[in-house]
Amino acid sequence: MAKILDGKAVSQRVKNALKDETEKFVEKYGIKPGLAVVIVGDDPASRVYVNSKKKACAEIGYYSEEHALPESTTEGELLSLVEKLNGDEKIHGILVQLPLPKHINEEKIINAINPKKDVDAFHPVNVGKIMIGNFDFLPCTPAGVMELINEAGIDLTGKNCVVVGRSNIVGKPQAMLLLHKNATVTICHSKTKNIKEITKNADVLVAAVGRAQMFDGDYIKDGAVVIDVGMNRLENKKLVGDVDFESAAKKASCITPVPGGVGPMTIAMLMKNTLTAAKNAVL
Numbered sequence: 122m123a124k125i126l127d128g129k130a131v132s133q134r135v136k137n138a139l140k141d142e143t144e145k146f147v148e149k150y151g152i153k154p155g156l157a158v159v160i161v162g163d164d165p166a167s168r169v170y171v172n173s174k175k176k177a178c179a180e181i182g183y184y185s186e187e188h189a190l191p192e193s194t195t196e197g198e199l200l201s202l203v204e205k206l207n208g209d210e211k212i213h214g215i216l217v218q219l220p221l222p223k224h225i226n227e228e229k230i231i232n233a234i235n236p237k238k239d240v241d242a243f244h245p246v247n248v249g250k251i252m253i254g255n256f257d258f259l260p261c262t263p264a265g266v267m268e269l270i271n272e273a274g275i276d277l278t279g280k281n282c283v284v285v286g287r288s289n290i291v292g293k294p295q296a297m298l299l300l301h302k303n304a305t306v307t308i309c310h311s312k313t314k315n316i317k318e319i320t321k322n323a324d325v326l327v328a329a330v331g332r333a334q335m336f337d338g339d340y341i342k343d344g345a346v347v348i349d350v351g352m353n354r355l356e357n358k359k360l361v362g363d364v365d366f367e368s369a370a371k372k373a374s375c376i377t378p379v380p381g382g383v384g385p386m387t388i389a390m391l392m393k394n395t396l397t398a399a400k401n402a403v404l
């Protein structure tokens with residue numbers, strides 16, 4: 122049976138270390154790292170994520186504020202809020218929870234966030250820095266995946282890493298971070314032919330497609346490291362990943378569970394970026 126990569130435990134260690142660092146920061150500079158979390162509308166999944174982010178801030182000792190706006194908020198109103206937060210000295214990180222309602226252009230909003238406060242690392246300036254490999258902020262979910270791989274003691278040099286999914290939030294930046302660790306990286310997506318033939322050769326598989334339990338044991342190479350970024354709610358309300366855990370775990374050497382794998386790591390990395398933003402603001 123595969124070893125479980127326990128994201129809950131690893132994220133707790135990361136948060137404990139951040140808490141110690143934050144105490145020193147507050148003592149030295151007399152200010153708390155501050156995160157503004159913006160949520161528009163009432164998507165239940167977004168609400169859960171936003172609550173977890175606020176809770177993590179309280180746990181570590183950050184200042185946080187929530188801006189919960191109605192679904193009817195206009196693009197102009199949201200842009201005004203972002204501008205206000207850009208100029209607010211208490212706020213070092215701005216997080217606008219995605220997805221936004223359809224009448225708001227997400228790209229326009231992301232582009233309006235001051236790159237120095239862009240703790241999601243979604244702004245084109247930060248995306249470009251990630252590509253070059255000289256960055257302030259790591260994208261939260263891909264960075265969380267890298268921490269878990271590192272924690273498992275895996276050297277990625279020369280490994281075949283397959284990322285399934287090409288989103289700007291996960292797939293594309295994930296491929297880049299794996300490349301920076303000298304992996305040979307393949308990105309698969311909805312138009313890829315014979316995905317199974319490709320994933321069957323993966324030493325490391327990162328599944329980020331948003332399709333419940335798509336990757337069963339037949340997709341997995343013996344001894345592979347399997348990382349599941351998916352979060353899918355089944356009709357019976359059960360939360361499952363993109364990987365069929367039971368059958369994949371019979372083949373994998375290490376595997377992340379859902380929940381309790383990548384999810385908590387994403388939040389820990391957001392917290393790390395928030396402290397980085399605060400440090401960069403005072404230094």
Ligand code: GUN
Binds near residue numbers: 216217261262387
């Ligand atoms: N929606 C899904 N994942 C994320 C994330 O990492 N950041 C933001 N802002 N929205 C998301």
